[in-house]
Amino acid sequence: MKTLNYEKRQTAIVENMNKAEIDLFLITPSIDFGYLFKGFVSLSERLKCGMLSTHDDARMIAPFFEKENMQNHTSFDDVITWKEDEDPYVVLKKAIPYDVKKIALEPTMPFEIYIKLQKQFPDVDFVDGSKIIRKQRATKSEAEIERLEKAGRYTVDGMLSALDLIKPGMTELEVLKLFQEEMTLQSGEPSWALVQFDENSAVPHGSPSTRRMRENSVVLIDAGSMCDHYFADITLTTFYGKVTDEFLKVYEIVESANEAALEASKIGIPCEEVDFAARKIIDEAGYGEYFTHRLGHGLGLEVHEEPYMVKGNNRLLVEGNVHTDEPGIYIPNKFGIRIEDDIFVGEKSKRTVSFDRYLWTKR
Amino acid sequence: MKTLNYEKRQTAIVENMNKAEIDLFLITPSIDFGYLFKGFVSLSERLKCGMLSTHDDARMIAPFFEKENMQNHTSFDDVITWKEDEDPYVVLKKAIPYDVKKIALEPTMPFEIYIKLQKQFPDVDFVDGSKIIRKQRATKSEAEIERLEKAGRYTVDGMLSALDLIKPGMTELEVLKLFQEEMTLQSGEPSWALVQFDENSAVPHGSPSTRRMRENSVVLIDAGSMCDHYFADITLTTFYGKVTDEFLKVYEIVESANEAALEASKIGIPCEEVDFAARKIIDEAGYGEYFTHRLGHGLGLEVHEEPYMVKGNNRLLVEGNVHTDEPGIYIPNKFGIRIEDDIFVGEKSKRTVSFDRYLWTKR
Numbered sequence: 001m002k003t004l005n006y007e008k009r010q011t012a013i014v015e016n017m018n019k020a021e022i023d024l025f026l027i028t029p030s031i032d033f034g035y036l037f038k039g040f041v042s043l044s045e046r047l048k049c050g051m052l053s054t055h056d057d058a059r060m061i062a063p064f065f066e067k068e069n070m071q072n073h074t075s076f077d078d079v080i081t082w083k084e085d086e087d088p089y090v091v092l093k094k095a096i097p098y099d100v101k102k103i104a105l106e107p108t109m110p111f112e113i114y115i116k117l118q119k120q121f122p123d124v125d126f127v128d129g130s131k132i133i134r135k136q137r138a139t140k141s142e143a144e145i146e147r148l149e150k151a152g153r154y155t156v157d158g159m160l161s162a163l164d165l166i167k168p169g170m171t172e173l174e175v176l177k178l179f180q181e182e183m184t185l186q187s188g189e190p191s192w193a194l195v196q197f198d199e200n201s202a203v204p205h206g207s208p209s210t211r212r213m214r215e216n217s218v219v220l221i222d223a224g225s226m227c228d229h230y231f232a233d234i235t236l237t238t239f240y241g242k243v244t245d246e247f248l249k250v251y252e253i254v255e256s257a258n259e260a261a262l263e264a265s266k267i268g269i270p271c272e273e274v275d276f277a278a279r280k281i282i283d284e285a286g287y288g289e290y291f292t293h294r295l296g297h298g299l300g301l302e303v304h305e306e307p308y309m310v311k312g313n314n315r316l317l318v319e320g321n322v323h324t325d326e327p328g329i330y331i332p333n334k335f336g337i338r339i340e341d342d343i344f345v346g347e348k349s350k351r352t353v354s355f356d357r358y359l360w361t362k363r
Numbered sequence: 364m365k366t367l368n369y370e371k372r373q374t375a376i377v378e379n380m381n382k383a384e385i386d387l388f389l390i391t392p393s394i395d396f397g398y399l400f401k402g403f404v405s406l407s408e409r410l411k412c413g414m415l416s417t418h419d420d421a422r423m424i425a426p427f428f429e430k431e432n433m434q435n436h437t438s439f440d441d442v443i444t445w446k447e448d449e450d451p452y453v454v455l456k457k458a459i460p461y462d463v464k465k466i467a468l469e470p471t472m473p474f475e476i477y478i479k480l481q482k483q484f485p486d487v488d489f490v491d492g493s494k495i496i497r498k499q500r501a502t503k504s505e506a507e508i509e510r511l512e513k514a515g516r517y518t519v520d521g522m523l524s525a526l527d528l529i530k531p532g533m534t535e536l537e538v539l540k541l542f543q544e545e546m547t548l549q550s551g552e553p554s555w556a557l558v559q560f561d562e563n564s565a566v567p568h569g570s571p572s573t574r575r576m577r578e579n580s581v582v583l584i585d586a587g588s589m590c591d592h593y594f595a596d597i598t599l600t601t602f603y604g605k606v607t608d609e610f611l612k613v614y615e616i617v618e619s620a621n622e623a624a625l626e627a628s629k630i631g632i633p634c635e636e637v638d639f640a641a642r643k644i645i646d647e648a649g650y651g652e653y654f655t656h657r658l659g660h661g662l663g664l665e666v667h668e669e670p671y672m673v674k675g676n677n678r679l680l681v682e683g684n685v686h687t688d689e690p691g692i693y694i695p696n697k698f699g700i701r702i703e704d705d706i707f708v709g710e711k712s713k714r715t716v717s718f719d720r721y722l723w724t725k726r
Contacts, residue, residue, distance in 0.1 A: 044667055045660075045667050045668075045671075063656075064655060065567050065568070065655040065656050065693075066567070066568050068566055068569075069566055069568055069569050069570070072569075072570075073570060084655075084656055084657045084673055084674065085657075085673060085674035085675050105474045106474070107473060107474060107475035108473040108474070108475065109473065109474040110470060110471040110472065110473070110474075111468045111469070111470055111471070111472040111473075111474060111477050111491060112470035112471065112491050112493050114474050114477070115491045128474060128475050128478045130475050203431055203432060204428050204429070205428070205429050205432055206431075206432050206435075207432065207435075207436060292427060292428040292447075293426075293428050293447055294447045294448075297408075304407055304408050305408075308408075310447055310448060311447065311448035312448050330428075
């Protein structure tokens, strides 16, 4: 696979820090940390923090006994350490000899860490680093596109294998396990899935239960494999057994909405327009009140990230954006249908993985 | 199992809020959310937030389409909702008609959420809620003690089964999988493990690798099962094959240090004294420089939580505290030995699970 260039990512951030007159960007363990510094280090009560500076090279601070581990698993050679009985915030402060006026914080940094930083830097202006980091992460490089494409392929292939194995009597949790296993066989990395049958499928984001599949059942599976930390997010809804006319009717509306959003998505279009394109189809078919969520979200190192395809988001799509296309109709106490795939934004946007949807909708 | 009383937990928090003149405590999805409101809901870019108030009943805010799901999986009946194209922070503000001067935030709340709250409540004093929530969580109820005891038992039983299955040639990752599987067979819940052989064991918190076990190998396994979300955290270090004199010598020192800490731990003793008791043994044996981390940490819904057994922590142990006892000696490029078990604090503290350590040290 193509190499991910961490130095380039860091350099681009520092350029934007310079423009915004930010002296320091502090990044505690998070997806952003992994994106910038390679290691998907876990957050704990012991301070670990990556530091990008407009005055100095990139460094990190970590507990003394984890120094070697950090050097092995992140892009940092230069690790400042603190001992178990030292205050890591005092050590961090001492490691910054230059004058600091504005510090950006990684957007998911825990509030309690911010409070401790504020005590060390009482006169500094702390700002949310999301503007700097999120926009950059939303614009995928070729190496990232390659991983997202593979993740999509693993997901579809795993789903198709798993579909052959499900049968009436299985619980949602059992079917979930089957899908995860088949996807992981494809990818060799962890996979995730949500599974809902019948009335349960009408509750978006509901948890899988011990409910059993019937001889005739609506089966909704929202799932994704990973490729080198990059996610896919694909939903199939199918009718197992003798399909009803109502299901088919609703299915076709959702499918048209999904196609309309793909058509609408392109470079230079406001994100909300992609949502509107799908919503128009569902509204006109009379099911508008049952499409209760936004059309989609960006996809990458997180399953949900920028840009969001939602009313009110006027941001323009750019080359390198990747987003889901997932209209749904949820009829309470009956069933829900969601059709979701992932889209690379271009002059003409395209799905991350092409497949014959017939394979699972018309069985 | 004994029932966990969420109402009692919430009432105790609100009492402490009253004392500290805190009007509102905002709790986004986190371990603290699960502790207070039952549901271990995941954090996402869509605002979900539990609210404890000294003026009003407990409520939560969630996306409209997740209302039913929240009612099913948390202690909340009263869920305020926001629609996909609404600003959830505006909706939250409107839901609080009374005057608010001081708001406590869940300590791990993402910084970007705080920034958005601050925009809605510009004149409010935002404080770190850790003092209120962490002390309460560190004092375990009988129902929690029961779960921690079971988690310990599952861990030891799983470890003993797994020990019979490991053999030279296996990689750290393979042995890790074996331990996780055997522990999960006991508990029926996810388990975690770290596995290190030989020189790798000298790096605390190192990641498991494809390094293979030799005919004669130091094997360090740090692992834990769960019981209803409560963790165990137990480390065994053993010598597979023909044990060396050096290993045995160091093992006995670490074992004595572990015993000394158990003896020192009791109600009314400062946390750091428990660390000192173990460290004294290791220092006097001449290995002080190789005991590079604190003696232990609290244990409960998180593997690391308050109270911490570390120099500088003068807090007194109280009944209901539970902490690890994990001295270690790590000799670079040779091997590391850590012996860890979990302790219920009492007039005379005791291990959460009693077992014959001989079963794994003298094989």
